[in-house]
Amino acid sequence: MELDPVYFARIQFAFTISFHIIFPTFTIGLSAYITTLEVLWLWKKQDHYHRLARFWTKIFAVSFAMGVVSGIVLSYQFGTNWSRFSEFAGNIVGPLMGYEVLTAFFLEATFLGIMLFGWNRFPPALHVFACFAVAIGTLMSTFWILSANSWMQTPAGHIIENGVAVPVDWLAAIFNPSFPYRLAHMATAAYLTTSFVVLAVGARYMIAGKFPAEARTMLHMGIGFAAIVAPLQLFIGDQHGLNTLEHQPLKVAAMEANWNEKGSAPLILFAWPDQKNQKNHFEIAIPGGASLILRHDMNAGIPQLSSVPPAEQPPVANVFFAFRIMVGIGLFMIGAAWLGLLLWWRRSLFQTRWYLWPAQHVWWIGFVAVIAGWFVTEQGRQPWVVYNLMRTADAISPVPGGSVFTTLVLFVVVYGIVFSMGIYYINRLIANGPKIPSDSPAPSGMPNRPFSSAPNEKEVRL
Amino acid sequence: MEWYLSLIWASILGVAVAMYVVLDGFDLGLGILFPFTKSESERDQMMNSVAPFWDGNETWLVLGGGGMLVAFPKAYAILMPAFYLPVIFMLLGLIFRGVAFEFRWIAQTSKPHWNFAFAAGSTLAAFSQGVILGTLVQGIKVENGAYAGGPFDWATPFSILCGFAVVAGYALLGATWLLVKTEGRIAEHAREQAKYLFGIVVIFMGIVSLWTAFGFPRIAERWFSLPNFWFFSPVPIVTAIVVLTGWRALANPAREVLPFLCAIALFFLGYTGLVISNFPYLVPPSLTVWETSAAPSSQIFMLMGTLFMLPIILGYTGFVYWIFRGKVKEGEGYH
Numbered sequence: 001m002e003l004d005p006v007y008f009a010r011i012q013f014a015f016t017i018s019f020h021i022i023f024p025t026f027t028i029g030l031s032a033y034i035t036t037l038e039v040l041w042l043w044k045k046q047d048h049y050h051r052l053a054r055f056w057t058k059i060f061a062v063s064f065a066m067g068v069v070s071g072i073v074l075s076y077q078f079g080t081n082w083s084r085f086s087e088f089a090g091n092i093v094g095p096l097m098g099y100e101v102l103t104a105f106f107l108e109a110t111f112l113g114i115m116l117f118g119w120n121r122f123p124p125a126l127h128v129f130a131c132f133a134v135a136i137g138t139l140m141s142t143f144w145i146l147s148a149n150s151w152m153q154t155p156a157g158h159i160i161e162n163g164v165a166v167p168v169d170w171l172a173a174i175f176n177p178s179f180p181y182r183l184a185h186m187a188t189a190a191y192l193t194t195s196f197v198v199l200a201v202g203a204r205y206m207i208a209g210k211f212p213a214e215a216r217t218m219l220h221m222g223i224g225f226a227a228i229v230a231p232l233q234l235f236i237g238d239q240h241g242l243n244t245l246e247h248q249p250l251k252v253a254a255m256e257a258n259w260n261e262k263g264s265a266p267l268i269l270f271a272w273p274d275q276k277n278q279k280n281h282f283e284i285a286i287p288g289g290a291s292l293i294l295r296h297d298m299n300a301g302i303p304q305l306s307s308v309p310p311a312e313q314p315p316v317a318n319v320f321f322a323f324r325i326m327v328g329i330g331l332f333m334i335g336a337a338w339l340g341l342l343l344w345w346r347r348s349l350f351q352t353r354w355y356l357w358p359a360q361h362v363w364w365i366g367f368v369a370v371i372a373g374w375f376v377t378e379q380g381r382q383p384w385v386v387y388n389l390m391r392t393a394d395a396i397s398p399v400p401g402g403s404v405f406t407t408l409v410l411f412v413v414v415y416g417i418v419f420s421m422g423i424y425y426i427n428r429l430i431a432n433g434p435k436i437p438s439d440s441p442a443p444s445g446m447p448n449r450p451f452s453s454a455p456n457e458k459e460v461r462l
Numbered sequence: 463m464e465w466y467l468s469l470i471w472a473s474i475l476g477v478a479v480a481m482y483v484v485l486d487g488f489d490l491g492l493g494i495l496f497p498f499t500k501s502e503s504e505r506d507q508m509m510n511s512v513a514p515f516w517d518g519n520e521t522w523l524v525l526g527g528g529g530m531l532v533a534f535p536k537a538y539a540i541l542m543p544a545f546y547l548p549v550i551f552m553l554l555g556l557i558f559r560g561v562a563f564e565f566r567w568i569a570q571t572s573k574p575h576w577n578f579a580f581a582a583g584s585t586l587a588a589f590s591q592g593v594i595l596g597t598l599v600q601g602i603k604v605e606n607g608a609y610a611g612g613p614f615d616w617a618t619p620f621s622i623l624c625g626f627a628v629v630a631g632y633a634l635l636g637a638t639w640l641l642v643k644t645e646g647r648i649a650e651h652a653r654e655q656a657k658y659l660f661g662i663v664v665i666f667m668g669i670v671s672l673w674t675a676f677g678f679p680r681i682a683e684r685w686f687s688l689p690n691f692w693f694f695s696p697v698p699i700v701t702a703i704v705v706l707t708g709w710r711a712l713a714n715p716a717r718e719v720l721p722f723l724c725a726i727a728l729f730f731l732g733y734t735g736l737v738i739s740n741f742p743y744l745v746p747p748s749l750t751v752w753e754t755s756a757a758p759s760s761q762i763f764m765l766m767g768t769l770f771m772l773p774i775i776l777g778y779t780g781f782v783y784w785i786f787r788g789k790v791k792e793g794e795g796y797h
């Protein structure tokens with residue numbers, strides 16, 4: 001049997017990047033949250049902020065490590081699996097990712113050392129600075145990698161020379177048409193996702209009657225943040241969609257599962273898209289809804305899938321369902337956050353079990369929305385890897401399908417082990433809770449304490 | 463202009479790879495040495511001696527790979543498929559050793575598993591890097607600008623030998639790093655190990671050098687044709703001096719840093735030899751740095767950023783090493 005390298009390379013990429021994105025989403029949000037907690041601690045001098053900051057730092061460390069190791073796999077995968085893509089787009093995507101390494105990865109990775117190991121050793125100001133550097137680093141990383149990805153969605157600032165893309169206008173390439181929307185949407189997604197994790201952990205302690213001060217703070221911060229940012233995300237997402245309508249109309253046609261309706265398009269709440277027969281089954285729809293959202297006019301037409309031959313269409317069902325999962329979660333988040341706000345306002349938040357009990361179990365919804373969103377973005381772009389410039393099938397490396405298949409199996413096994421252990425350990429850290437063993441001898445952990453100038457320090461001899 | 467742009471980029475890549483080999487070399491070396499100590503507390507100290515740094519160290523690998531994509535996309539597109547399996551094995555190894563840094567502290571009953579993951583992951587990563595190096599030196603089959611070999615072309619006695627050589631070399635870096643960062647029993651232990659490793663590494667270097675010099679005609683010609691021979695003769699002479707110095711430093715317990723520096727110097731010399739053997743080929747024996755280079759506008763755009771950022775990166779990397787200077791003590795851990 002001939003194994004198709006393109007097929008397995010796609011699955012491998014989808015698998016490894018879906019795994020990776022979980023951790024950046026969390027570390028982007030968490031580093032900002034930890035910085036906030038530490039600033040609050042220094043400002044208000046209340047100890048539970050300190051305990052919380054240290055508690056989340058431990059979880060951060062585990063998550064960050066998984067983000068780093070899975071990220072390195074991705075950057076090499078461009079060469080191993082998608083070498084023709086690397087050759088074609090390397091002139092543009094390469095420097096963007098190169099800037100990510102120079103401005104973000106080194107910053108995060110280096111200051112991480114101080115963030116994790118510097119608690120008792122350095123003055124708090126240096127420690128806050130390190131946390132801040134890590135938080136900024138994760139954002140810069142988001143900036144560059146999303147610029148690279150957005151260039152693949154809406155290429156700009158280049159010409160094609162001898163079959164490869166050559167940059168002519170870097171500003172246009174970096175700030176390509178879909179990039180500002182994607183950056184805003186993804187950064188907000190990371191913060192929102194993290195706020196639901198914080199909220200859920202707060203609810204968990206509140207229900208268990210443990211760590212009351214910490215639980216109250218987490219509930220307040222989680223709900224307060226989400227109540228503002230979740231509606232904002234709806235707005236950004238809507239703008240993002242309008243941008244997509246302009247630049248990648250077929251993607252929107254797939255999101256709305258609109259096969260051939262040229263006039264007023266309904267908002268489909270549920271359907272079973274059938275690519276083979278080019279139509280929907282079991283459709284439940286609001287007439288004119290999609291036209292109203294996308295064109296602000298009930299009777300205006302929206303893009304149709306039938307405007308291209310079936311072979312040129314993205315996989316409609318995946319895009320359609322992934323989009324509904326994401327938007328559904330987005331709406332749910334708005335509802336959950338506002339409900340919490342209402343209870344908070346009526347001073348019954350901490351006693352309302354019917355709210356807290358489900359809340360402690362929804363820590364994962366943001367991650368699902370993020371992955372669903374990426375499936376919309378990436379699969380909606382098919383069959384192109386660089387929109388209208390290079391097809392996915394032409395991007396593959398000259399490697400046998402067997403190699404790609406074997407390594408895919410290895411990745412699934414290894415990630416399966418690492419991921420389940422990671423979740424298990426994070427859960428254990430959460431179960432242990434924000435305690436600082438007060439009797440612990442100043443855990444000076446690492447070598448040296450420059451700011452405590454231990455007198456018996458032994459000099460290192462050359 | 464374009465002529466020396468590619469040379470500048472080749473040097474930047476060279477520096478990134480050298481930084482990676484030295485910095486992650488001692489991290490990985492500690493993992494390779496992990497099974498050779500029985501004491502759990504010694505293992506804790508070994509890990510603590512690099513815990514604040516390992517992530518930054520590994521980032522040089524990302525810069526190496528990323529830099530090649532930036533400056534020489536064609537070379538990247540040929541080499542990565544050629545190294546397919548070794549690269550994936552290296553990545554899998556790095557995954558295990560990376561997460562072991564965090565998981566090992568949290569694990570209770572499964573701590574031995576993460577000890578194993580740390581050791582096996584480090585060893586696998588080091589071995590794969592050696593294999594990749596060997597594969598590069600022995601030459602890559604290219605047709606029509608794409609990799610034309612099979613999935614197992616890398617599996618030759620020479621590249622396997624390089625794999626073992628790199629494992630030994632990293633272990634030496636790790637052991638001598640422990641002389642700098644620890645004291646007492648663990649440091650004594652490391653010194654004993656370093657003595658053996660030093661000998662093994664010198665033997666490996668000898669075999670690999672002779673093999674490359676006599677086994678690959680293009681490399682033999684590079685070294686032994688006149689006047690090249692006279693230009694390059696300092697390399698083996700300096701190597702001999704470094705070997706002697708390192709050997710004496712290891713025998714003298716008062717020397718704590720010199721052995722580490724000598725280990726680095728050994729790597730550096732081996733690296734110089736490699737560059738001499740292969741320059742200007744990036745994909746030996748067929749494609750040079752110029753034939754694989756990116757569009758000049760991409761190289762310039764990235765060069766500006768690199769010249770600006772690299773000093774800053776080196777600055778704060780140095781800062782973090784400095785504030786964590788001094789010896790790791792027993793029983794100390796941040797977790």
Ligand code: HDD
Pocket residue numbers: 017020021023024025027028063064065066067068069070071072073074075104105106108109137138141142145146186517520521524
């Ligand atoms: C929205 C943000 C985002 C997205 C879409 C991606 N990443 Fe990522 N990546 C990060 C945000 C991030 C981060 C927040 O900067 C991480 C996560 C945890 C970490 O250590 O840094 C990271 C780590 C990380 C690392 C390790 C860095 C280190 O050594 O410190 C590499 C090599 C990559 N990523 C590469 C990629 C590639 C090639 C991607 C796409 C194909 C990708 N990432 C998607």
Ligand code: HEM
Pocket residue numbers: 010011013014017018021082085145146148149152370371374375378379382384385392395
């Ligand atoms: C981080 C979140 C991301 C997720 C969850 C994601 C998801 C996916 C999925 C599911 C596919 C497979 C699509 C298919 O074959 O049907 C894919 C393909 C791909 N994506 Fe992404 N992606 C993400 C970010 C990125 C970024 C940031 C880049 C580039 C800078 C990128 C580049 C690619 C490439 C090169 C492919 C392979 C070709 C293809 O199959 O289309 N992706 N991604």
Ligand code: HEM
Pocket residue numbers: 181182183185186188189190192193233234236237238240241244248251326327329330331333366367369370371372373374375376377378380
């Ligand atoms: C609430 C209503 C939401 C709307 C209307 C919306 C809209 C969209 C649209 C149209 C896209 C595809 C963009 C494209 O590729 O052209 C997208 C992608 C995405 N969405 Fe949403 N979204 C919503 C909520 C959310 C939420 C709650 C999250 C996560 C917490 C999220 C995370 C993402 C991510 C990660 C992507 C892929 C990256 C990107 O293209 O921006 N979205 N969203």
